Amino acid sequence: MKIDISHVAKLANLKLSPAEEKKFGDQLDEVLDYFTKLNEVKTEIVQPIDHITGLENVQRQDVAQPSLSQEEALSATRKTHNGFIQVEAILESGDH
Amino acid sequence: MVDVTNLTLQDASKMLSSKQIKAKELTEAFLDRTKKLNEKLNSFITITEDIALKQAEKVDKLIEGNQKLPPLAGMPIGVKDLFCTKGIKTTAASKVLENYVPAYDSTVVSKIKDSQTVILGKTNHDAWAHGASGENSDFGPTKNPYDLERVPGGSSSGSAAAVASGQCIAALSTDTGGSTRQPASFCNLVGIKPTYGRVSRYGVMAMASSLDTIGHMTKTVWDNAQILNVTAGNDTNDATTSPRPVEDYIKEIEKGVKGKRIGLPREYFDGLDPKIKSVIDKASKELENLGAIISDISLPHTQYGIATYYIIVPSEISSNLARYDGIRYGNGRDSFGAEAKRRIILGTFALSSGYYDAYYLKAMKVRRLIRDDFVNAFKNVDAIIAPVSPTLPFKIGEKVNDPLTMYLADVYTVNVNLAGIPSLTVPAGFIDGLPVGMQVIGPDFSEKLLYQIGSAYEQKTKWYKSKPNI
Numbered sequence: 001m002k003i004d005i006s007h008v009a010k011l012a013n014l015k016l017s018p019a020e021e022k023k024f025g026d027q028l029d030e031v032l033d034y035f036t037k038l039n040e041v042k043t044e045i046v047q048p049i050d051h052i053t054g055l056e057n058v059q060r061q062d063v064a065q066p067s068l069s070q071e072e073a074l075s076a077t078r079k080t081h082n083g084f085i086q087v088e089a090i091l092e093s094g095d096h
Numbered sequence: 097m098v099d100v101t102n103l104t105l106q107d108a109s110k111m112l113s114s115k116q117i118k119a120k121e122l123t124e125a126f127l128d129r130t131k132k133l134n135e136k137l138n139s140f141i142t143i144t145e146d147i148a149l150k151q152a153e154k155v156d157k158l159i160e161g162n163q164k165l166p167p168l169a170g171m172p173i174g175v176k177d178l179f180c181t182k183g184i185k186t187t188a189a190s191k192v193l194e195n196y197v198p199a200y201d202s203t204v205v206s207k208i209k210d211s212q213t214v215i216l217g218k219t220n221h222d223a224w225a226h227g228a229s230g231e232n233s234d235f236g237p238t239k240n241p242y243d244l245e246r247v248p249g250g251s252s253s254g255s256a257a258a259v260a261s262g263q264c265i266a267a268l269s270t271d272t273g274g275s276t277r278q279p280a281s282f283c284n285l286v287g288i289k290p291t292y293g294r295v296s297r298y299g300v301m302a303m304a305s306s307l308d309t310i311g312h313m314t315k316t317v318w319d320n321a322q323i324l325n326v327t328a329g330n331d332t333n334d335a336t337t338s339p340r341p342v343e344d345y346i347k348e349i350e351k352g353v354k355g356k357r358i359g360l361p362r363e364y365f366d367g368l369d370p371k372i373k374s375v376i377d378k379a380s381k382e383l384e385n386l387g388a389i390i391s392d393i394s395l396p397h398t399q400y401g402i403a404t405y406y407i408i409v410p411s412e413i414s415s416n417l418a419r420y421d422g423i424r425y426g427n428g429r430d431s432f433g434a435e436a437k438r439r440i441i442l443g444t445f446a447l448s449s450g451y452y453d454a455y456y457l458k459a460m461k462v463r464r465l466i467r468d469d470f471v472n473a474f475k476n477v478d479a480i481i482a483p484v485s486p487t488l489p490f491k492i493g494e495k496v497n498d499p500l501t502m503y504l505a506d507v508y509t510v511n512v513n514l515a516g517i518p519s520l521t522v523p524a525g526f527i528d529g530l531p532v533g534m535q536v537i538g539p540d541f542s543e544k545l546l547y548q549i550g551s552a553y554e555q556k557t558k559w560y561k562s563k564p565n566i
Contacts, residue, residue, distance in 0.1 A: 024437065028441065034406075035406070040400075052292050076198070077424055
């Protein structure tokens, strides 16, 4: 099994240099080889783990609680505009 | 005058409440040592001198006013830089968040603040907690105070080095696959990895959400129990926390081990370095002399732990780190270091279309078998003792270019996280001047028992009294 590094990097929104692709490729091939060890374990009738200590359906009342102000929530944001986070344009002008 | 930086939390608390020392004097002594040693050890990313001194003065006012002091009042503590601290830079030891200042406190930080702790600063670690040596920090490796050429363990490298060298009296850490226990073991400290869901992770950068736990590092077992008394409990901001009531971990901590059944899992000893094996064998003899009943047990799926863990972890990492896009806060994804990139790639692959069943689902099934091994073992024994690390603290640079070898360093710690159960590590001796730790592992929510066993062993051996020459 080999990982198509450039395809996976695109899925993960990571830009890798050719040197990184080569290095990670070699290192991760070795790791994937190691994973084949799990094929020795029969798991046809085993239930996968969900929550490890068995909690399920944790709910709370839908009541408003004090929270961060807009100013605090934006305090670590570099580019803001009128109290909003400013992002790069996704659509070109002329798109509808 | 005693050197207060050598004190345990228990003794420092007593001196403070009996007015033998002022909180400000205590804080100043630790700050001096922190500043003096940080160049050598690189254990702190940020030192919060002004905040610490102001808080210490506040504690002194409480004492002057004869107010009842909360359990951790005035105690100078280091906080792993993975925990959000309101108004204090929180980097996750990554260039992605090198200038990030959170607008809120993590639950654990707000609990220790309510207990009037003095936060001395933010400790270094492997970036995003990915590593077993501290070398993956984007802010440089931390050194082991027992040998500056060696790693202090990881990922909570700075927390361990700081407590061991007397830069702080205790430290907060995390444990996803051994990140508290292995560095505690490499630095002659006590470390707890609580049951999954016992301590809230709200406001702590997520690594692998189905495995992440909060840890504490201290010099003694008593000190550790005192901190867990403050931090444990249900939190509506972390839906994975348990509604079970929290026990008083200090009460009856000296109960002893008489009649306690303790298992030695043979899979953890086959092929173990004979020097480390002899340390653990000696410790099991000590426990036997104290009245414990020792027996051999088997955890048959032990050997599948690393493969299971290193499928689940990168998968969950790739999802958790997807939020760091540089749009709302922090730098862009180009700022991730090599190990984070490697894990994101591996996890994205394992979760991608067509591979989910073969990797993540398979791993979650084997994880069930690993948990069942422990559940079955605890039908016959009350607790298990085991080594923490297959090696002594290794040299800086020795494993850094070989990820698989580095991953295998976690062989004795990851199964506990996969099973969700608690484990306490306590100092168990030295080999060639380097510390060796022992794990005491128990069933879900058995932290109180683990502290009792750890305390009995510690009071007999007192390894914590050995200090590094630094």
